[in-house]
Each structure stands twice: as C-alpha cells, then as structure tokens.
Amino acid sequence: MTVFVYAAIVFGVLAFAVGTAARAVQYARQPMHLRWELYPVPHERADRAAHGGSYFEQSEWWRQPRQRNLRGELAAMLPEMLLLKALREFNRGLWYRSFPFHLGLYLLAAAAVALLALAGATLGLGGAWPGGAFGRGCVTAVTAVGAAGLALAIAGACALLLRRIQDPALRAYSSPGDFFNLGFFIVALSALGLGWATRQDGAPGALAIAAGLLRWDLAVPIPALLGAGIVLSALLLAYIPLTHMSHFVGKYFTYHAVRWDDAPLGEARRLRTALSASLAHRPTWAASHMRGRGDGTWADVVATNPSREDGP
Amino acid sequence: MPIVELNGRPYHVDDNGFLQDPQIWNDDVARDFATTEGIAEMTDEHWKLVRYLREYYLQFGIAPMVRKLCKETGLKLARVYELFPSGPANGACKVAGLPKPTGCV
Amino acid sequence: MRPRTKFSDLARADREPVARIDPADLPPLSSPGPPPAKLAAAWPARMDAAGYPLDGTRVLAFPDPATKAERDALVGAFLSGLEKLFSRENNWTFLQPLLLSMEHCARCQTCSDACHVFESSGREELYRPTFRSEIFRRLYFEHVKGGGLVSAWQHGRVEVTWPLVARLGELAYRCNLCRRCAQACPIGVDNGLIAHEIRKLFSQELGIAPTELHASGSMLQMKVGSSTGMNAAAVRDNASFIDEEMTEKTGVAVETPWDVEGADVLLIHNAGEILSWPENPGAFAVILNAAGISWTMSSDIAGYDSVNYGVWYDDAQLARVARMHAEIAKALKVKKIVVGECGHAHKALLVVADRLLDGDLRIPRESALTLLRDIVAGGRLRLDPSRNDFPVTLHDPCNVVRLMGVVEPQREVLRLVCPRFREMTPHGVDNYCCGGGSGFAVMGGNGFQDWRSQVAGRRKLQQVLDAFSDCLEPAVRKYVCAPCSNCKGQIRDLLAFHDVWRRHGIMYGGLAELVVNAMKDVNPGFIEWEWR
Numbered sequence: 001m002t003v004f005v006y007a008a009i010v011f012g013v014l015a016f017a018v019g020t021a022a023r024a025v026q027y028a029r030q031p032m033h034l035r036w037e038l039y040p041v042p043h044e045r046a047d048r049a050a051h052g053g054s055y056f057e058q059s060e061w062w063r064q065p066r067q068r069n070l071r072g073e074l075a076a077m078l079p080e081m082l083l084l085k086a087l088r089e090f091n092r093g094l095w096y097r098s099f100p101f102h103l104g105l106y107l108l109a110a111a112a113v114a115l116l117a118l119a120g121a122t123l124g125l126g127g128a129w130p131g132g133a134f135g136r137g138c139v140t141a142v143t144a145v146g147a148a149g150l151a152l153a154i155a156g157a158c159a160l161l162l163r164r165i166q167d168p169a170l171r172a173y174s175s176p177g178d179f180f181n182l183g184f185f186i187v188a189l190s191a192l193g194l195g196w197a198t199r200q201d202g203a204p205g206a207l208a209i210a211a212g213l214l215r216w217d218l219a220v221p222i223p224a225l226l227g228a229g230i231v232l233s234a235l236l237l238a239y240i241p242l243t244h245m246s247h248f249v250g251k252y253f254t255y256h257a258v259r260w261d262d263a264p265l266g267e268a269r270r271l272r273t274a275l276s277a278s279l280a281h282r283p284t285w286a287a288s289h290m291r292g293r294g295d296g297t298w299a300d301v302v303a304t305n306p307s308r309e310d311g312p
Numbered sequence: 313m314p315i316v317e318l319n320g321r322p323y324h325v326d327d328n329g330f331l332q333d334p335q336i337w338n339d340d341v342a343r344d345f346a347t348t349e350g351i352a353e354m355t356d357e358h359w360k361l362v363r364y365l366r367e368y369y370l371q372f373g374i375a376p377m378v379r380k381l382c383k384e385t386g387l388k389l390a391r392v393y394e395l396f397p398s399g400p401a402n403g404a405c406k407v408a409g410l411p412k413p414t415g416c417v
Numbered sequence: 418m419r420p421r422t423k424f425s426d427l428a429r430a431d432r433e434p435v436a437r438i439d440p441a442d443l444p445p446l447s448s449p450g451p452p453p454a455k456l457a458a459a460w461p462a463r464m465d466a467a468g469y470p471l472d473g474t475r476v477l478a479f480p481d482p483a484t485k486a487e488r489d490a491l492v493g494a495f496l497s498g499l500e501k502l503f504s505r506e507n508n509w510t511f512l513q514p515l516l517l518s519m520e521h522c523a524r525c526q527t528c529s530d531a532c533h534v535f536e537s538s539g540r541e542e543l544y545r546p547t548f549r550s551e552i553f554r555r556l557y558f559e560h561v562k563g564g565g566l567v568s569a570w571q572h573g574r575v576e577v578t579w580p581l582v583a584r585l586g587e588l589a590y591r592c593n594l595c596r597r598c599a600q601a602c603p604i605g606v607d608n609g610l611i612a613h614e615i616r617k618l619f620s621q622e623l624g625i626a627p628t629e630l631h632a633s634g635s636m637l638q639m640k641v642g643s644s645t646g647m648n649a650a651a652v653r654d655n656a657s658f659i660d661e662e663m664t665e666k667t668g669v670a671v672e673t674p675w676d677v678e679g680a681d682v683l684l685i686h687n688a689g690e691i692l693s694w695p696e697n698p699g700a701f702a703v704i705l706n707a708a709g710i711s712w713t714m715s716s717d718i719a720g721y722d723s724v725n726y727g728v729w730y731d732d733a734q735l736a737r738v739a740r741m742h743a744e745i746a747k748a749l750k751v752k753k754i755v756v757g758e759c760g761h762a763h764k765a766l767l768v769v770a771d772r773l774l775d776g777d778l779r780i781p782r783e784s785a786l787t788l789l790r791d792i793v794a795g796g797r798l799r800l801d802p803s804r805n806d807f808p809v810t811l812h813d814p815c816n817v818v819r820l821m822g823v824v825e826p827q828r829e830v831l832r833l834v835c836p837r838f839r840e841m842t843p844h845g846v847d848n849y850c851c852g853g854g855s856g857f858a859v860m861g862g863n864g865f866q867d868w869r870s871q872v873a874g875r876r877k878l879q880q881v882l883d884a885f886s887d888c889l890e891p892a893v894r895k896y897v898c899a900p901c902s903n904c905k906g907q908i909r910d911l912l913a914f915h916d917v918w919r920r921h922g923i924m925y926g927g928l929a930e931l932v933v934n935a936m937k938d939v940n941p942g943f944i945e946w947e948w949r
Contacts (some may be wrong), residue, residue: 037820090530091530091601094527166891243571250521252515285507285622285733286498302737306737327863373649373651415859
C-alpha cells in the first residue's frame with residue numbers, strides 16, 4: 001500500500017512538471033506572430049501606462065529610446081496572479097467562488113513544499129523533528145496553511161460546481177469534462193482532508209509520510225483513506241496539464257507573448273530573422289487570390305497584386 | 313443575384329438594390345427605380361441631379377463628392393434629401409443607375 | 418422570452434433564421450427615437466430565398482449546394498481550411514495567439530458582459546462572444562486535434578454540416594473585433610481573434626468574404642488605387658475641388674501638394690474622407706500649411722487611400738496593401754508616413770503590419786493624432802478656443818486606442834481647443850466600439866445597416882446621449898469627435914437612423930476640423946452645422 005502512495009506522489013509531481021513544461025515549450029516554440037497587443041501594456045513608461053498609452057503617443061517614436069518598465073509589469077502581474085484581479089474586476093460573482101478555490105490551491109502548494117522542507121530537515125536532524133516551541137510552531141504553521149488550503153479549495157470547488165450547474169449560461173457551454181474536473185477536485189481533496197482528520201492516534205501524519213517518502217520507507221503505515229486521498233490528489237496533479245486547467249501556463253503567454261508584446265521589428269534581430277524564415281514558407285491556401293506568381297512562398301504571395309493579371 | 317420587379321419590369325440588382333448593369337440604364341429605368349424612393353413623378357430637379365450623377369460617373373467611373381454634387385447642381389443637401397429620401401448615395405445614385413458607392417464613404 | 422439559441426441550431430437544415438431580433442427585446446434607449454419599424458422594412462428582394470439564414474440579415478454570399486456531394490465538398494474545404502489555420506506554413510501570422518485562445522477557455526462567460534453586441538441585442542445567445550468561439554473550439558478539438566470519445570467528453574462536440582459551416586462564417590461577421598472581451602478575459606482568451614481567424618479561413622480557403630471588403634474593397638483598391646473606386650484622375654480632381662472650397666471658406670489659400678519627392682511627411686487619408694467628409698482632408702491641408710510642415714500626398718495606386726481591409730479578414734491582402742503603402746513612401750523618399758484619421762489604417766500599418774515590413778520598406782510610420790498634438794500643443798497655430806464654444810465629446814476608435822495605445826494625444830488637442838470637452842463613460846482603452854468596427858460601417862445590404870444601427874451601435878448611441886444628458890435640447894449644437902472614418906460613417910448612420918440630429922442637435926466629425934474651427938487666422942465658422 002505504502003509503495004503505491006509514494007509511487008503516485010512521484011508520478012503525479014513528475015507528470016505535472018513534464019506536462020506543464022511540454023505545454024510551455026509548445027507555446028514558446030510557435031512562430032513569431034503579427035502584432036496583436038491590447039492596451040494597457042504595463043511595461044510602458046509609468047505615465048503612459050497609467051492611461052493605457054503606448055510609445056506611439058510620442059512624436060517620432062522611433063527616435064525615442066524604449067524603456068521597459070519592469071516595476072509596472074510586476075505591479076500588474078502580481079495582483080493578477082495572486083488575487084485574480086481581472087476576474088474580480090469583471091466578474092465579481094465568480095470571483096467570490098474562484099478566488100477561494102485558487103487561494104486554497106496556492107496554500108496547498110505552499111504547504112506541500114514546506115512539508116517537504118520540514119521532512120528534509122527531519123532527515124538531516126537524524127530522523128526526528130525537534131519538539132520545542134520552534135519545532136512545534138513550524139508544524140502548526142504548515143498544518144494550518146494546509147488545512148486552510150484544503151478547506152478553501154474544497155469550498156471553492158463546490159461553489160464553482162454549483163454555479164456551473166445552476167447558471168444556464170454556464171451550463172450550456174460546459175462539457176461533461178468540466179463537471180468531472182471540479183468533481184475530481186472535490187473528491188480528491190475531501191479524501192485527503194478526511195483521511196488526515198480522521199486518522200487514528202499514533203498513525204503517521206503528513207510530516208511522517210513526507211519524511212517516509214524521502215527515505216522511501218515502506219514501513220510507514222499510511223491509513224487507507226489518507227492514502228487514497230494522496231493517490232487521488234497525485235493523479236489530479238498529473239491530470240491538470242492535460243486539460244484547460246493548465247491555463248496558468250497559457251496565461252503567461254497570452255499576456256507576455258500577445259497582449260503585452262509590443263516589440264517593434266526594427267529593434268530585434270530575433271524578429272527579423274523570424275520574419276525571413278516565415279516568409280520562406282509555402283502556404284497552400286486554396287482561394288485564387290492567395291496564389292503568388294513566383295515560387296509560391298509567402299514572400300511571393302505578398303508581393304503579388306491579384307487584381308492585376310500582368311502582375312506583380 | 314436578386315431580381316426585382318419595378319413597374320412590371322424585372323431588373324437584376326445587387327444586395328442593396330442597385331442596378332447590376334449600369335450600361336442598360338435609360339430614363340425609363342430611372343423612373344422605375346424612382347418608385348423605390350417613393351417618387352411618383354420625376355421632376356426637373358430630380359432629373360438635374362440624376363443627369364449630373366450620370367455624366368460624372370461616365371467620366372470618372374464613380375459617384376461625385378456630395379459637396380460637389382450640391383455645388384454643381386445648385387441644390388442644397390437638405391433639398392437633395394427631400395428629393396431622394398435615402399440620400400444622395402443610396403437614393404439618387406440608385407435612380408441614376410450607378411453602382412453602390414464602395415469604400416469608407 | 419425567446420428560447421435560448423443552441424449550438425445545434427446552426428446546423429438546422431431548414432431555411433428559417435436561427436434567431437430573430439425583435440426590436441421589442443432590445444434594451445431601451447434613454448431617448449427613444451422613432452419607432453424601430455425600419456428594421457422590418459427592407460428591400461423587396463430579400464435573402465430568405467437562398468442559403469441558411471442566421472438572424473434576418475446577411476453579409477456573405479454563399480453557394481447554395483443542391484446535392485449531398487456538393488455539400489460534402491464544401492464542408493471538406495472548410496475542414497481543410499481549419500487545419501491550415503493551425504499550421505505554421507499557412508498561418509504563422511496568428512498561430513500562437515490562436516492556439517492560446519483555443520486551449521484555455523474556462524467557459525466562465527466573464528467576457529459576455531464586456532460585449533456591446535451581446536448586451537445591446539437583449540443578450541441574444543447567438544451574439545455571446547463565446548458562442549462562435551465554442552463551436553469553433555469544438556471543431557478544432559475534433560478535426561484538428563484528432564477528436565475521439567475522450568476529447569468529446571472533455572471539450573464537447575458539434576456535428577459539422579454545411580448549414581453549420583455557412584452560418585458560422587456569417588456569424589464571424591457579427592463581431593466588431595473590438596476585443597473588449599479579450600481585455601476582460603481573466604486568462605487572456607481572445608474571442609475577437611477567433612472571429613478574425615474564422616473570417617480568414619473563409620476568405621483564404623473558400624474565397625468567401627463580404628463584397629464590400631474584398632471584391633469592391635481590397636481588390637478594387639489594388640486595382641484602381643482606392644476602395645472608393647477613385648482612380649488617380651478622380652482623386653486629383655476631387656482634391657483640387659476641396660482646395661478651392663477650403664480657400665473660399667477659410668480665406669486662406671489652400672493647396673494640397675501632390676507627389677513631392679523628399680517631403681518630410683507622406684500623409685495618407687482614408688479616401689472615403691475625400692468623398693464624404695472633404696472638410697477633414699481640407700482641415701489637414703490648412704493645418705499642415707499653417708504649421709509649415711513639409712508634406713505631400715501621393716497619387717500612386719493605394720497611395721491616396723490608407724484603408725487596409727485585409728486587417729479584418731485576410732492576411733495576404735493585409736500584407737499586400739501595407740507593402741504598397743511602404744513602397745510608395747520609399748519611392749517618394751519621404752521621412753515618414755502619417756496616417757490620417759482612420760482607425761483600422763492606424764492599426765494595420767503601424768501595428769499589425771509592423772512585422773511584415775523590413776529592410777528598405779521599414780519607413781517610419783506615425784499617427785496623425787500625435788502630429789496634430791505636436792502642432793497644437795507646440796504653439797504652432799494661433800488659436801481661439803472660444804470659437805469652439807459648444808459641447809464636444811470624444812469617441813475612442815478601438816483600433817487607435819485599445820489596440821494601439823494612442824489615448825492622450827487627441828485629448829490634449831481637445832483640451833486645448835474645446836473648452837466644453839467632456840468624456841464618455843467608459844472611455845479610453847475601456848471604451849465601447851461604435852458598432853461599425855471591422856468593416857461593418859462599409860457594409861449595408863440585406864438589412865445589415867439597420868442591424869448595426871439597432872444592435873451593434875446601440876451602446877455607443879446610449880453613451881453619446883449620456884455624455885450630453887445635460888444639454889439634449891436640439892437648440893444646443895453638440896459635436897461627437899470621432900477621429901476615424903469607419904467610426905464616423907457608423908456614427909452618421911446611427912444618428913440618422915435614430916433621428917438624433919433633428920431631435921437632439923448632435924453632429925459628428927473629426928478632430929482636425931475642430932482645430933481649424935479654432936484657428937484665428939481663418940474665417941470663423943469652419944464647422945458647418947448642417948446634417949451630412
């Protein structure tokens with residue numbers, strides 16, 4: 001039994017990491033696209049970013065040095081990542097449900113990392129976590145964060161599921177998978193929470209299991225429900241990158257590579273090289289005006305005037 | 313392409329009801345299309361506008377600027393709207409057998 | 418309450434519209450105009466005879482296949498185009514943003530409340546920003562990503578039939594591409610982009626696009642020089658007429674310089690201005706001459722028409738026209754191109770096509786709004802703002818503002834020349850589209866003009882009425898400044914449809930006209946308060 005739990009954790013974490021990385025790599029490797037930004041762009045100079053302006057507001061913008069306002073970019077990113085600012089602004093009703101859910105997941109992730117750190121320290125200290133005020137304090141803090149995370153995530157997932165079922169506008173657009181995804185969160189995290197809360201005195205808790213995992217100690221007797229919760233949660237973790245729930249990856253690119261991508265071609269060798277490479281592709285679009293009169297590359301197609309028979 | 317019957321005569325028109333083939337235009341065609349503007353009787357003022365549009369079109373291949381139309385015919389824009397309720401582009405041009413003006417006009 | 422439109426409705430084989438927009442369902446305007454009977458009255462030759470109608474209006478002309486084999490062939494062509502949208506060779510131009518918008522939508526519907534079309538239609542499901550996206554996404558997962566049971570379970574599915582395909586194409590033209598929804602999306606998914614890509618699929622693979630945008634749009638522009646049909650002779654004739662008119666009106670000799678080699682500025686207007694709003698190019702000529710700018714216009718093919726309709730529906734057409742503009746500037750050896758008051762031309766030439774122009778085609782390109790700001794704020798004109806003593810509000814063209822970040826220059830000008838300038842709510846990058854965006858303002862057959870006056874432009878009309886709520890009586894003349902030809906055309910149609918000039922004295926026009934109206938060195942009364 002224990003070996004299954006350990007194996008599931010390792011599998012879940014690895015699958016999540018590989019799946020997420022694969023998605024990120026897939027998006028990062030897409031060709032340069034035409035500009036399609038959306039203002040405000042927060043890395044603009046602060047006085048312009050305040051009203052959503054761009055460098056095009058300057059006279060002869062191409063003569064002005066371009067400054068990248070990193071502080072502005074971070075000031076836009078952090079509230080968006082941590083507080084789901086856009087959702088709060090544009091869909092408050094959903095935010096009341098979605099924010100606790102996401103905050104719960106953040107807390108759970110933080111608790112898991114802290115737990116592994118404590119477990120690692122335990123091994124370093126010879127196998128036992130020190131009692132004492134500090135030692136107990138650490139454990140209490142991690143426990144509190146984890147428990148709060150679980151409670152928030154489960155409550156949020158329930159609220160989201162309920163809304164998806166009740167609101168006709170959401171229901172009409174939902175697939176069976178959408179309901180399943182939320183249900184999966186509720187079941188896996190509930191099992192985790194219940195298993196942890198109902199474990200018997202003397203049964204290993206989260207820290208003991210984490211330390212056991214690091215030692216690969218198969219003798220740790222993991223209670224059944226808690227073990228099931230861990231396995232389900234690990235599978236959920238592995239499942240996320242396969243679905244639109246990996247939108248945290250997508251969001252990085254929709255913001256940085258589309259909405260805020262205002263880099264002019266002239267400044268970047270990278271973009272100029274990408275343009276030459278793209279213009280060398282041969283499109284196969286079937287409409288008659290899409291043909292070139294030469295070698296059929298994009299460079300040829302865009303240099304052709306389809307309204308004139310004599311070309312170009 | 314849609315066919316519309318005006319005064320008992322069928323015409324090929326575009327989606328906006330403009331005469332498909334400007335070549336077949338004559339005074340009778342103008343009278344027929346005038347019914348779509350609710351014009352029962354083409355007056356001299358109607359004809360003045362229509363003839364100017366027609367001449368300009370034959371020279372330049374498009375409809376003239378509205379301002380030029382007013383200046384050359386001596387009719388105020390408000391009067392043009394009285395004569396052709398859909399206005400110079402959608403009303404007068406249609407009666408004059410011009411293709412519907414294109415572009416951001 | 419009308420029944421909620423479903424995805425499967427688009428596949429219906431009958432010839433009934435999927436949704437009927439009843440004017441009674443539309444949100445009331447604070448100033449109800451004449452009864453909306455116009456929406457029902459239309460040209461006798463209606464569309465209902467052919468095709469698979471969507472909502473009682475139509476902008477695309479589809480083939481009407483009679484046999485199953487013909488229908489299958491069309492569906493096959495659609496699916497092959499769908500695949501091309503996701504290939505690097507065919508769609509490197511937008512592949513990355515498109516993929517991102519395909520795979521991460523959480524179907525939370527946050528975008529819906531940001532959409533003026535959806536809201537102004539009385540929340541007709543068909544116009545929800547995610548409606549077409551969701552159908553398109555399901556087709557993507559099934560036909561591009563391999564499909565299968567798990568995929569259908571995860572993403573849902575829709576049956577692909579010719580009626581569905583045809584209606585999806587038409588539905589891509591019920592979105593203004595204003596991308597206000599993308600701004601609201603917590604994940605950054607872009608429904609406007611999806612509509613844009615569907616339009617491209619139909620144009621680039623099936624050769625289907627609105628006549629106004631393609632055959633008598635970008636093709637006409639590349640053939641004779643302008644989507645208005647003006648050739649070089651016609652534009653020179655019109656421009657000299659404008660020069661005469663402006664000279665007479667302002668009391669200052671106005672002459673437009675043509676094809677001047679080595680000028681600092683090549684000014685490219687939307688040619689529609691020359692035909693429909695000649696006072697705008699006229700005002701630019703007055704201002705640039707008075708400010709001592711070295712400038713020219715070009716009579717070369719496409720050199721006198723900044724429009725680039727390709728940015729709405731076709732990447733090849735976009736690239737071709739952008740290159741023509743750059744080639745002309747190169748040949749004239751000008752220092753920079755300045756794009757006149759035309760929003761989509763701004764976005765096309767300065768932003769989207771930026772990554773298409775390299776080498777000697779990389780001519781600096783700038784907005785006329787910043788140039789006007791430099792001239793006005795730099796004190797290069799003698800101004801008397803009291804000549805503009807009437808309420809003015811500003812419409813923000815999406816292409817210039819939300820999609821390009823030129824927000825303040827036009828405001829700086831207005832604050833200097835219009836003492837009674839007031840903002841709309843919301844404004845700046847949060848503003849609403851006029852309802853004419855993405856080419857709608859130049860499209861009108863089959864009741865489409867009524868649709869955009871009633872539905873797409875409704876939110877904007879309400880904003881305008883609200884901005885002037887303290888002075889709605891017709892005796893007080895008011896001015897909506899819309900520095901964009903497309904927006905101006907739409908606002909004209911909107912005000913006319915709802916009879917707003919007569920009832921409320923609300924006129925519209927560009928920015929340059931307000932500047933000239935305040936110039937001490939020209940005769941007063943440049944702006945004419947006569948409906949046009």
